[in-house]
Amino acid sequence: MARSIIRLKDIADRTGFSVNTVSLALRESTRIPEDTRLVIRQAAQAMNYQPNHIARSLVSRETKTIGLVLTDITNPILTHTAQAIELALAERGYGTLFATSNNDLEEEIKVVEMFRSRQVDGMLIYPRNHRFLDHIRRLRATHYPVVLLVGDPDAGIDAVSVDERRGAYKATRHLIETGNSKIGLLDGANLLGNREKRDGYQQAFAESGLTVDPAFTVDPQGHTVIKGYWAMDTLMSGRVRPTALLAANDSLAIGALRWCQKNGVSVPEQMAIVGFDNIEFAEHAATPITSVNYPVAMVTDLAVDRLMRLIGAGDDFPEARVTLIDPDLIIRASTVGVA
Amino acid sequence: MARSIIRLKDIADRTGFSVNTVSLALRESTRIPEDTRLVIRQAAQAMNYQPNHIARSLVSRETKTIGLVLTDITNPILTHTAQAIELALAERGYGTLFATSNNDLEEEIKVVEMFRSRQVDGMLIYPRNHRFLDHIRRLRATHYPVVLLVGDPDAGIDAVSVDERRGAYKATRHLIETGNSKIGLLDGANLLGNREKRDGYQQAFAESGLTVDPAFTVDPQGHTVIKGYWAMDTLMSGRVRPTALLAANDSLAIGALRWCQKNGVSVPEQMAIVGFDNIEFAEHAATPITSVNYPVAMVTDLAVDRLMRLIGAGDDFPEARVTLIDPDLIIRASTVGVA
C-alpha cells in the first residue's frame, strides 16, 4: 500500500459532487441536505480521509497550535506543568509544540523565532532570565499572544505564576519562627536576574530585625540533587554554620538533606530544611521535606485561560496582566521534629 | 503597532523585484546575483520578515515537524527522553509536537490521528500497551515513518529501546547471586501487556533452578513513590516476606525504600532493593539504590536516526528493525552493604 494522501478532491471524484460541496458536507453545513451529507461522510470514512491541517491553517490563518518554551524540562515541576498545559490545550483543540531553551538566552530567542515562523497562535514561555524580556515584549507589541509562566509585575507582559517572593518569605518566616536566625540560602538567582526568592528571604529577615549574612548565600550552579549536595558542602565549610536552609527547589533540598545525613548533621534538630515546589520526592525523602507548594493546576489553568483570552482578543488587545498565586507552605519533618 | 504579517509580496513591492526573485534570493539561489540578493536580504531584515512555514509546508509536502507521543511525562526518565529527543530533532531542523496518551489506548489513537491530520513528517511513540499496536501497524503499512520507544521484536514496527527483559534479568541475577531467593516484584505489567521485565525476572529464576512465587508479585497500580510505598506494604504483609525487591522503576523503589525505613527494615541487610531507570533521585536516596541504567542519549539518538532514515526513504521503505540496547546494572548500597 503506497502512502495515500486523500484529499477533498478524491472524495469529490468518488461521490460525483464538487470539492466545495464535500468540504461543506464534512463540516456539517446546513446548506447541504442531510442525505447528501451522509453519502459524503460515508465516502470520507471509507477512504480514511483526514483533513489537511496545513491547508486549513493557510486559509484560516490560525494553526491551532501553541508554542511552549521551557528552560529545562528536567525539573519535575516544569514537567508537571508541561503535561498539564498540553492537556488543557488539547481540551481546547490546540496542539502543543515544545522546545527547551536550555537556559540560554540566545537559544530562547531562536526558539521564539522558530515558533513565530511556524505560525503558532500563541506562546507560553518560561523565560530563562527575568530581566531580559525585550524580545518577548517586542512580540507582545505586535499583539502576538504571549503569557509568561514567571511573574514579573513590571515586565509589561501577561504572566501567571506562583508568587515566589511570597513563598520564600513564608518559608523564611517559618524558619525564623521556629527559632532560626542563621539561615542559609541555596539559590543561583544572581546571574539570572530572578531575584524573587532572594527578595522574600530578605524581607522576612528585615521584618524580624535580623540582618542577612551574605556568606550564607551559596549559588549551587544548577538545580540538581548533586548540585545541592555540593552547595551544602560549601555552605557548611564556612566560618559560621547556619542552623537552617532555604533551597530554591526540592532537588537542591534533597541534595542538602543527603549531605546532612552523610555528615551526621541531624535534620531538623541541627539543620532545618525548606525546599521549593513540593515535588513527590520531597514528600517521601528520608526526612520528609517542608516545601513551598507549586499549585500546578492553578497556574496552568489560569495561564491557558489568559492565553485564550489574548488569542480571541482581536483588535482590542487587553492590557498586560500579571497574576501571582500565593503559595502555601507545606510543613513536614525537615523543619519540625516529629512529636 | 498592529499585527503585521510580512510576506514575500511585501518585500517584492518594496524592492521592486518579483515575489519569485525574492523567494530565490532569500534562499541564496545562485540564479540571483549577489548584489540583488544583498538588497533583498537587507529589506527582509529591515521588515523583520519570517517565512511562513505553513505555506512552505503546503507546497513542499513536509512540515519539518514530528509528533512525540508519551504515556505520561511525569516519569523522570521519559522527561529526559522527551528533552533529548526535542534537542536531537531541533538540530536537524525539526519541531516537536508532543502529546500524552495519559495511559489510555483510546487517547493514544486519537493523538496519533491528530498528528496525522497535522501532517507531521513522522512520529516517535511510547505506546501505552505493548500488544495493542494495530493502529500503529496500519500507519506503517502506508509508509508513514514511525519509531516506537519500546521494543517488541515481533511487532513488525521499527523500535529503539532499552532491553528491559535483559535489564530485569541482570537485576534479578544480581539479587540471586547476592544470596536472595525470595525476591519481590513491583510491576503493573499484566494489564498493559508489557511483560518484558517480568520475563527477565522469570528467566533469571529459571536459570538458577528457583521457582517463582506468584505471591511475590504485586501490581502497584501506578509508578509513583507513594504507589511503591503501598505496594511494598502489601508485599510485606504476605505470609512469607521476601528478602529482596525488584521495582519496575526508581520511583517505586524509592517508595519501597521509604517503607523499609519507616518500618525498621534495614536496607540492604534485611531487604535488598533494585530499581529501574537510574534517575538522579535513586542515586541520592537515603540509601543509594541499585538500578538498571536507562541510556537516554543512546536510545534517543538511535531512535531519531532511524526516524530520519524512514523519512528519507521514499519508495523503498525498509523492513522494520528493532534495536534493543543492553542496559548496565549500576550497583549501589541498596543491594550491597557498604564496606
Added chain:
DNA sequence: AGTCGTCGTATTAACGTTCTTATAACGATT
C-alpha cells in the same frame, strides 16, 4: 547578420483548504 546560449528576472501554476459568489432548477407569487 543571424542564431544560440546565458543571465537576470517575471509569469504561471501548483499545494489542499475555505470563503464568496455564481448558477441552474424549481415552486410559489403576482
Added chain:
DNA sequence: AATCGTTATAAGAACGTTAATACGACGACT
C-alpha cells in the same frame, strides 16, 4: 407568464510559498 425566492450545488479566488517555465536582453559564435 414573468418575476422572485429558495434550494442544491458549483465555480473561482484566495491564503503564502515553491517549482517549472517563459521571456527579454545581451554577448558570442558561426
